[in-house]
Amino acid sequence: MSQTPDSAVRTYIGQHRAAFLDDLAEWLRIPSVSAQPDHAPDVRRSADWLAAKLKETGFPTTEVWPTPGAPAVFAEWPCDDPEAPTVLVYGHHDVQPAAREDGWDSEPFEPVVREGRLYARGAADDKGQVFFHTLGVRTHLATTGRTTPAVHLKLLIEGEEESGSTHFRALVEEHAQRLAADAVIVSDTGMWAEDTPTVCTGMRGLAECEIRLHGPDQDIHSGSFGGAVPNPATAAARLVAALHDDHARVAIPGFYDGVVELTDRERELFAELPFDEARWLRTAKSYATHGEAGLTTLERIWARPTAEVNGIGGGYQGPGSKTIIPSSAMVKISFRLVAGQDLEHIEKAVHTWATDQMPAGIRSEITFTGGTRPCLTPLDHPALQSVVRAMSRAFEGPVRYTREGGSGPAADLQDVLAAPVLFLGISVPSDGWHAPNEKVELDLLLKGVETTAYLWGDLAANWRHEP
Amino acid sequence: MSQTPDSAVRTYIGQHRAAFLDDLAEWLRIPSVSAQPDHAPDVRRSADWLAAKLKETGFPTTEVWPTPGAPAVFAEWPCDDPEAPTVLVYGHHDVQPAAREDGWDSEPFEPVVREGRLYARGAADDKGQVFFHTLGVRTHLATTGRTTPAVHLKLLIEGEEESGSTHFRALVEEHAQRLAADAVIVSDTGMWAEDTPTVCTGMRGLAECEIRLHGPDQDIHSGSFGGAVPNPATAAARLVAALHDDHARVAIPGFYDGVVELTDRERELFAELPFDEARWLRTAKSYATHGEAGLTTLERIWARPTAEVNGIGGGYQGPGSKTIIPSSAMVKISFRLVAGQDLEHIEKAVHTWATDQMPAGIRSEITFTGGTRPCLTPLDHPALQSVVRAMSRAFEGPVRYTREGGSGPAADLQDVLAAPVLFLGISVPSDGWHAPNEKVELDLLLKGVETTAYLWGDLAANWRHEP
Structure with a gap:
């Protein structure tokens, strides 16, 4: 032709x-x-x-x-x-x-x-x-x-x-x-x-979940009860904090199972690109890079799985203050997945991990919405x-x-x-x-x-x- | 008379x-x-x-x-x-x-x-x-x-x-x-x-604060940027998680400075009260006790200072999902104080602690609203x-x-x-x-x-x- x-x-x-x-x-x-x-x-x-x-x-x-x-x-x-x-x-x-x-x-x-x-x-x-x-x-x-x-x-x-x-x-x-x-x-x-x-x-693939945490049956007084019962907003925060270890790796057991690692050739090809970190940060509207230790920014966003909080909420969010222990809290988390990771395996791993993290007295509901393979x-x-x-x-x-x-x-x-x-x-x-x-x-x-x-x-x- | x-x-x-x-x-x-x-x-x-x-x-x-x-x-x-x-x-x-x-x-x-x-x-x-x-x-x-x-x-x-x-x-x-x-x-x-x-x-006394965390200038795509820039909702959660150590003690340096400890006589008087924990939990509408290690529930709520999250919020909280890294997040925290703690000292300690916890690329604003002495x-x-x-x-x-x-x-x-x-x-x-x-x-x-x-x-x- x-x-x-x-x-x-x-x-x-x-x-x-x-x-x-x-x-x-x-x-x-x-x-x-x-x-x-x-x-x-x-x-x-x-x-x-x-x-x-x-x-x-x-x-x-x-x-x-x-x-x-x-x-x-x-x-x-x-x-x-x-x-x-x-x-x-x-x-x-x-x-x-x-x-x-x-x-x-x-x-x-x-x-x-x-x-x-x-x-x-x-x-x-x-x-x-x-x-x-x-x-x-x-x-x-x-x-x-x-x-x-x-x-x-x-x-x-x-x-x-x-x-x-x-x-x-x-x-x-x-x-x-x-x-x-x-x-x-x-x-x-x-x-x-x-x-x-x-x-x-x-x-990358995508797994999205919403985790709802239920504590007291209603908002309760933080003076009368504070310091002596579990707080679902604190539990939600501790759950999110436990998502990553100190090297910004996802800390959910089994999360990295099967991950196809980058080859040296791919790392070389990535490194050949005219990557300007300051310019990339401007595109990201962000003020610093942050991510898994030992990897470049391109390796992080293209070849590594992640866990990001898309939304978090609980208790009083209006003006001023309200001295309560909230009744419930909520977190929306999305996971980006790379080749070799299995959606069903990830859902199971997240479910087990989140359930295990709940303190006594906090009940969790975990819902997965959709999912896309890498x-x-x-x-x-x-x-x-x-x-x-x-x-x-x-x-x-x-x-x-x-x-x-x-x-x-x-x-x-x-x-x-x-x-x-x-x-x-x-x-x-x-x-x-x-x-x-x-x-x-x-x-x-x-x-x-x-x-x-x-x-x-x-x-x-x-x-x-x-x- | x-x-x-x-x-x-x-x-x-x-x-x-x-x-x-x-x-x-x-x-x-x-x-x-x-x-x-x-x-x-x-x-x-x-x-x-x-x-x-x-x-x-x-x-x-x-x-x-x-x-x-x-x-x-x-x-x-x-x-x-x-x-x-x-x-x-x-x-x-x-x-x-x-x-x-x-x-x-x-x-x-x-x-x-x-x-x-x-x-x-x-x-x-x-x-x-x-x-x-x-x-x-x-x-x-x-x-x-x-x-x-x-x-x-x-x-x-x-x-x-x-x-x-x-x-x-x-x-x-x-x-x-x-x-x-x-x-x-x-x-x-x-x-x-x-x-x-x-x-x-x-x-108990009371110190209340609101901490606002600013990340990207606007919500950004969690696929394009996820895993490579700091997420303010994650930072807010990690801040809250760092509020307490593994013994449920407040982990802010200097927080317990000056605290008047309970006397043995007061502990005895507390212990004489007909305290029914199951009944107390029903009043608290809660399903478990939780608090500082080594203390009874009454000691925790009456004689110990606390840190409670009254509200947390950031990112997308509506129905379904939105795959973003949120631009900002917010936490409202109230501290209950006991005799010997100083309001101004606590405010300073919280300010220093929260500022120190911020990852690069996340800017925090800390506002104290009101305060009541113990x-x-x-x-x-x-x-x-x-x-x-x-x-x-x-x-x-x-x-x-x-x-x-x-x-x-x-x-x-x-x-x-x-x-x-x-x-x-x-x-x-x-x-x-x-x-x-x-x-x-x-x-x-x-x-x-x-x-x-x-x-x-x-x-x-x-x-x-x-x-």
């Missing part, structure tokens, strides 16, 4: 850029917040909108797949060569909660472009990155003269990624035959920086090398390797479909995922379009799945 | 009981919640109501004393014998916050009598116990034929006890001459049980023995000794007026101070009336302050 001159690809993208951005803005206006029940109709509307847009793009098959939660969108565009490999693109159309008063400079669901950046909830995570595949496949066809993509192209865009992908694995299992693919391409990650294109080789693809995988080449053409330079600290349900696809998972993302750390003023860099968004315009041809030419 | 036959006292009280309870109910209907700014007019109304009622009782002088916060009420009724000792009664007319939805069976500010108990916020803490002094002095006069009390009687009923008595010490200092007394009688404590009258010999009166003090005798007549049996785990500004009176502080309280632990369904036992309330009917004569006959 001949390589299309890159200038033709860029010209085509330039011609269709305005319409592409208008369409994306229309989609971003739908507040498809899957974690908030009152936005359920918006999540459904988002799925319908996307299915219609993919049909318009040219996909012969577009379907909205219901789940017991939010619906997913499936689309399929077969290649005219039945021997071509099958690629399944994964992304999500739901978004994190957002409200103007959280600190947004403009309405989160009213996209605006300022200085080459498109600001809106979902601009980077993940609608923008799903959407570059639409103009990408059109560019691929237009510049190669093909009438079908060079690979059998499938898309699965789920609607519950931001609320734990609760029904995703069942959905994939139910439709395993239609989803069958030689490789999965996940477009729900990022790259190193505007000037340092990278390809991601793995994502995944990891070997550096030398041939399909991964196709992604690296396509990206390298689009960005006109070398592509380096990263991992992703965040989580997505990619590992479920890996498990059920028995296919390697590759990552193609163009978001950068300053895009503000889950934060106020989320944005995407327009130049990078179009590089995403361009990469996919090259990718399908490269994959078809250089790789064939050997089952 | 001749002792009035007890039956005459009881007959008089019986005749005036209905009007006394009607008046008290009228006062309890005023929601004088000093901690809530929107109740400030109610606190003023409560002061005016009390001043008018004391005037009606016969006090020649009744005044409402303003403070920069809530007003206090002062009343004075001199004895016709200029050589008689002067007694200052202390109590408070403000109450804790209360709302029906906190778990009250009836409106907290609509008093109701059920099965011999009067239910209302303030019934026991402290309006009921202030109010028994009104009928008490009337009974004393009526049954002795006196036209003035046997002692120079003064009342100081403050309006900020439930919000830290912020301006109390300054008020006492300002009016020190008019408040001058040979003994202070505090009616803001309790006794052991319905069938075990006791006199209290000391109260106090303690020797067992063999002659004025204390008068209280014991008067109570013994009213209750027709022996009176035992306790201390009080709660706090009041009595120690400021002790300091400024250089007078011993005695305690006369008839509340019982099940009265639910600071909790829903606060109540007072009507029989005990009238025993309070009866005790004061005997007390002024006994004091005048048996004790004279030697300056």
Whole structure:
């Protein structure tokens, strides 16, 4: 398969850029917040909108797949060569909660472009990155003269990624035959920086739990009873304090069981990246690094499991004071997991650990909500090398390797479909995922379009799945 | 001075009981919640109501004393014998916050009598116990034929006890001459049980603080950054966990400096009380005891300082999950203090300790709100023995000794007026101070009336302050 001159690809993208951005803005206006029940109709509307847009793009098959939660969108565009490999693109159309008063400079669901950046909830995570595949496949066809993509192209865009992908694995299992693919391409990650294109080789998994601690049947007087009965807020705090040892390692027995350790080669590749800790801290809006002893920051966020408190509460939180021993307290903890860790094993370990920590007189209730498996693809995988080449053409330079600290349900696809998972993302750390003023860099968004315009041809030419 | 036959006292009280309870109910209907700014007019109304009622009782002088916060009420009724000792009664007319939805069976500010108990916020803490002094002095006069009390009687009923008595010490200092007394009688404590009258010999003090911890400038993604920056909710929890050592002793350096240890005689007296731990736990609505190693429950709550978390909060506390590292967290801690501990020293020790605990990248703000000194009166003090005798007549049996785990500004009176502080309280632990369904036992309330009917004569006959 001949390589299309890159200038033709860029010209085509330039011609269709305005319409592409208008369409994306229309989609971003739908507040498809899957974690908030009152936005359920918006999540459904988002799925319908996307299915219609993919049909318009040219996909012969577009379907909205219901789940017991939010619906997913499936689309399929077969290649005219039945021997071509099958690629399944994964992304999500739901978004994190957002409200103007959280600190947004403009309405989160009213996209605006300022200085080459498109600001809106979902601009980077993940609608923008799903959407570059639409103009990408059109560019691929237009510049190669093909009438079908060079690979059998499938898309699965789920609607519950931001609320734990609760029904995703069942959905994939139910439709395993239609989803069958030689490789999965996940477009729900990022790259190193505007000037340092990278390809991601793995994502952390996620286990989330809420622990409720019950002490006295009601708030009681801290003078009359203080110092002589257990305090559930203190017990919650001591539980959280026991999460980590003095080296910031997670102290739950069995937590590290099976963890795939970093290879020396991966540590070298991480170390080659132009990591500026001061700049990274600014992106993290933080004032110091902190983490597992003996590891670099990149090793900590990409290759090590963690335990983070997402929320804690108990007793009187209003103005002034109230001299009580509170009746109850609550902690929400999320665990990031790495390859080799098993979700069910972690849940069991956390349950046993937390229960063992409870002092006499404090009753705990531990609930796990959702869970996402970790995944990891070997550096030398041939399909991964196709992604690296396509990206390298689009960005006109070398592509380096990263991992992703965040989580997505990619590992479920890996498990059920028995296919390697590759990552193609163009978001950068300053895009503000889950934060106020989320944005995407327009130049990078179009590089995403361009990469996919090259990718399908490269994959078809250089790789064939050997089952 | 001749002792009035007890039956005459009881007959008089019986005749005036209905009007006394009607008046008290009228006062309890005023929601004088000093901690809530929107109740400030109610606190003023409560002061005016009390001043008018004391005037009606016969006090020649009744005044409402303003403070920069809530007003206090002062009343004075001199004895016709200029050589008689002067007694200052202390109590408070403000109450804790209360709302029906906190778990009250009836409106907290609509008093109701059920099965011999009067239910209302303030019934026991402290309006009921202030109010028994009104009928008490009337009974004393009526049954002795006196036209003035046997002692120079003064009342100081403050309006900020439930919000830290912020301006109390300054008020006492300002009016020190008019408040001058040979003994202070505090009616803001309790006794052991319905069938075990006791006199209290000391109260714990109170220091309250709020610690705010600031981490990232905004909530950040727990996947992208988790495991590599400090989490303020974790830091708050670790701070709270560091409050106590493994023996449940407060671990703040210098915290125990100066603590007056229990004498063997006091430990014996505590041990003589019919303490039923299972019953006490039911009163505490708790399921286990917990506290400083090597001490009994009574020793823990009466004679040892404590640190209790009254509230903790940070991050996402709503339904479901939000995978963030929170930007900030907060802890409210109150410390109960015992005789020998110094408020300013404690504040400094807490400040140093908390600041030292902060991990790099977490900024703390520590605010102290209010503070109450501890106090303690020797067992063999002659004025204390008068209280014991008067109570013994009213209750027709022996009176035992306790201390009080709660706090009041009595120690400021002790300091400024250089007078011993005695305690006369008839509340019982099940009265639910600071909790829903606060109540007072009507029989005990009238025993309070009866005790004061005997007390002024006994004091005048048996004790004279030697300056």
